[in-house]
Amino acid sequence: MNTKRPDILAAVRHRSLPWVIVAAGAVVWMMADRSQGNHGILMRPAEAQEPARPLKPAAVDGARALGYLKKICDIGPRPAGSEANARQRAMVAELWKANGLTVSEQPFTAIDPVSRESKNLVNLIGSWKPERTKRVVIGAHYDTRPFPDEEPDLNKRRGRFIGANDGASGVALLMELSHHLPKMETEWGVDFVLFDGEELVYGRNGDYFLGSRHFARKYLADKKSRKWTYEAGLILDMVADKDLLIEQEQYSLEYAGQVVRSVWDTARVMGEKRFQATIGSAVLDDHIPLNQAGIPTADIIDFDYPHWHTIEDTADKCSGESLAAVGRVVSAWLELGPSAVKSRR
Numbered sequence: 001m002n003t004k005r006p007d008i009l010a011a012v013r014h015r016s017l018p019w020v021i022v023a024a025g026a027v028v029w030m031m032a033d034r035s036q037g038n039h040g041i042l043m044r045p046a047e048a049q050e051p052a053r054p055l056k057p058a059a060v061d062g063a064r065a066l067g068y069l070k071k072i073c074d075i076g077p078r079p080a081g082s083e084a085n086a087r088q089r090a091m092v093a094e095l096w097k098a099n100g101l102t103v104s105e106q107p108f109t110a111i112d113p114v115s116r117e118s119k120n121l122v123n124l125i126g127s128w129k130p131e132r133t134k135r136v137v138i139g140a141h142y143d144t145r146p147f148p149d150e151e152p153d154l155n156k157r158r159g160r161f162i163g164a165n166d167g168a169s170g171v172a173l174l175m176e177l178s179h180h181l182p183k184m185e186t187e188w189g190v191d192f193v194l195f196d197g198e199e200l201v202y203g204r205n206g207d208y209f210l211g212s213r214h215f216a217r218k219y220l221a222d223k224k225s226r227k228w229t230y231e232a233g234l235i236l237d238m239v240a241d242k243d244l245l246i247e248q249e250q251y252s253l254e255y256a257g258q259v260v261r262s263v264w265d266t267a268r269v270m271g272e273k274r275f276q277a278t279i280g281s282a283v284l285d286d287h288i289p290l291n292q293a294g295i296p297t298a299d300i301i302d303f304d305y306p307h308w309h310t311i312e313d314t315a316d317k318c319s320g321e322s323l324a325a326v327g328r329v330v331s332a333w334l335e336l337g338p339s340a341v342k343s344r345r
């Protein structure tokens with residue numbers, strides 16, 4: 001995940017504000033401006049609807065998913081452009097290929113904000129049924145923040161940041177879900193994407209969402225030549241917290257209300273209480289560039305995580321059961337297919 005303003009940290013954790021802004025720079029201004037005006041639509045929770053088809057969640061293996069998370073953490077810190085991140089990418093590519101996905105890389109470059117060196121960054125794409133023209137994208141960032149700059153102990157802010165929940169959790173779940181894709185009856189083609197450079201940021205130096213921005217730009221640039229479209233997208237970020245509770249993220253509601261409704265309805269019908277149909281934080285994440293490129297995308301994120309951007313974001317704070325819960329909902333949602341996200345407005 002990207003950033004939140006320290007002064008509202010307490011409000012985020014204690015849910016004492018109805019309108020929590022988690023943002024930086026221009027977007028803070030934008031949201032602050034909007035919060036004074038009409039935000040009635042945004043503030044209304046997604047209305048419940050019944051899924052059109054029976055739900056068939058996959059038998060997601062939480063222990064295996066947590067095993068992947070630990071394996072990723074064992075690599076060590078994995079900042080954008082690092083050799084460690086390349087190793088993680090190779091590990092995921094190998095598994096995705098073994099499970100029948102078509103794997104490709106989307107390389108791009110970025111300037112490190114501190115060293116000013118050019119870095120080679122790579123989005124990794126695993127495609128299921130690449131010939132299908134109606135597709136969904138399910139993404140997670142795989143780089144970790146260079147340093148734990150929310151660490152309460154100032155002496156440790158240049159310490160070792162592992163990013164078990166903020167980084168490894170989404171990747172681990174996309175690894176686990178790759179085992180189940182071949183058995184799913186979804187009508188969609190599915191693209192799993194690992195986004196690089198989500199947070200090549202040191203304190204306030206740097207830029208967010210480099211990988212998802214590149215991906216979105218390319219999606220728009222290829223509009224005339226490609227014969228397929230993304231009908232929906234999901235971002236998986238910070239989904240392994242032992243104390244998992246996923247509310248509806250505000251930008252997702254604004255940009256992709258039907259996608260949000262369909263996912264939370266799926267969870268409700270399954271009786272999955274870790275998804276709660278209440279309004280959560282407004283989080284800047286990889287879903288923003290995708291939504292701006294016309295892919296209605298929901299951010300699946302539990303931002304109420306005390307170890308966020310600290311040295312304590314380690315595997316022992318994570319749970320296979322939490323990963324499995326999210327995986328089951330995502331798999332059941334995938335099986336609903338295109339009808340789930342048709343706008344009913």
Ligand SMILES: [Zn+2]
Nearest residue numbers: 001002166199
């Ligand atoms: Zn983060």
